[in-house]
Amino acid sequence: MTPEGKVKVKVRELLAKHNVYVFSPVQSGYGARTLDLLCCHRGLFFAIECKAPGKKMTEQQCAIAARIEHTLGTVFCISSTDQETQEWEDLRLWLSSVSDGMMPTGFVEHSLLKDGPPAIDRGT
Helix, strand or coil, rough: CCHHHHHHHHHHHHHHHHCCCCECCCCCCCCCCCCCEEEEEEEEEEEEECCCCCCCHHHHHHHHHHHHCCCCCEEECCCCCCCCHHHHHHHHHHHHHEEEEEEEECCCCCEEEEEECCCCCCCC
């Protein structure tokens, strides 16, 4: 198993404990790119990019993450099987707060939202 594959296994184990819906698109070079895991937990959308230890998201993955954050989705990047790291703690806290019926805040810097959330075009 690849180092990234080991990270994905650990992430999926945690998500299963919280009954999270997870979709892992098979990216074959056709169509739009996305992150590794597209998830929904109690009505809230989030995505996770899994990386081999020490690796960072690519420029394209960062652009996709920014698009998700722009629509108020949450993005996590997990790059370690060591579940004592801050990235794992952030994911656990987010999942726990959603499970407890609370709206999680403070986990993602919405850099594109300096002026608040985007206006919704209602076609009027």
